[in-house]
Amino acid sequence: MADDGPVERGYPHLETVRAAITALYRRLSYVTVRTFATSVAPVDVAFCDTDDLHLGAQRVARELVRHYGLPDARLIVGFREMRHAANVELTAGPEYFVELNDRFRTHRRDIGAALAHEVTHVYLHRLDLSFPGTRDNEILTDTAAAYLGAGWLLLDAFRQDGVSSQKLGYLTPEEFGYVVAKRALVFGEDPSTWFTSPQGYEAYVEGMNRARRDARQPPLTAAGWSGRRRYARDRRHAQDHGHAQDHGHGAEWTPSPTAPYSFTSGGPEPLRVSFPCPTCHQRIRVPVRGRVRARCGLCRTVLECDT
16 A cells, blocks of 8 residues: 555556456456456445444445355454555455454545455455465456456545555556456446546546557557558568578567567468457467458457458
């Protein structure tokens, strides 16, 4: 929790975020991801100053447990002085003890955001889905919360003014906005009206711009003129100079570290191009032969390509 301190901005964890989205689809499957088509509604986690602190926290926790489809999980919520926003004790269950920072006694509207992260921890724990290392695992948790419909609360808890700031979670505001936007594009949601934080809304708009760019990278037909021109040059280079040849055994050639695609050739196969699915970021390989329609086997997105 960044409290009255500097807030990291931009996309420093973007590759881990994309790997987390891929991991969600692989572990849950397309069918299960689609069961999260409806996000947590603002009214269901609303918390006003007149609500009883403990009863209200338990009510919000139950709503988040219901959202994740964990009917046998029971969260016991308490408050204490601590450095982080919240903590959950991951046990075999069915009871899980969640501690919230004492700050939330007076910042009650953000209790839903803090609990969203901790309940996602419980959900991933039951799935046995994790990343190695604390940092990457926390990024996985934030990404899962945002992609499965609860993490917009964490973005809405981001606020700044002339003298103070608050941010929950490990993702930057723009990264939260990116994942919330990726979800919105998949499920046809418009979460823009849910934000009470102007800074959270701005980060969502920025994230949406970045998310839309994923679907405009070559060899997708929606790529812009400059991208298509760069791709055509790289394709000629691979075809004419044999960068993807390896004495008939096959090899991969990436034009540059920033290129979203790479070429593979050699052996009996013709030249192929590999690129990330703009929805789930799993790598897709298709032959280099002009207009091609591809279907991602992981998230079932149909892609129009000009290879």
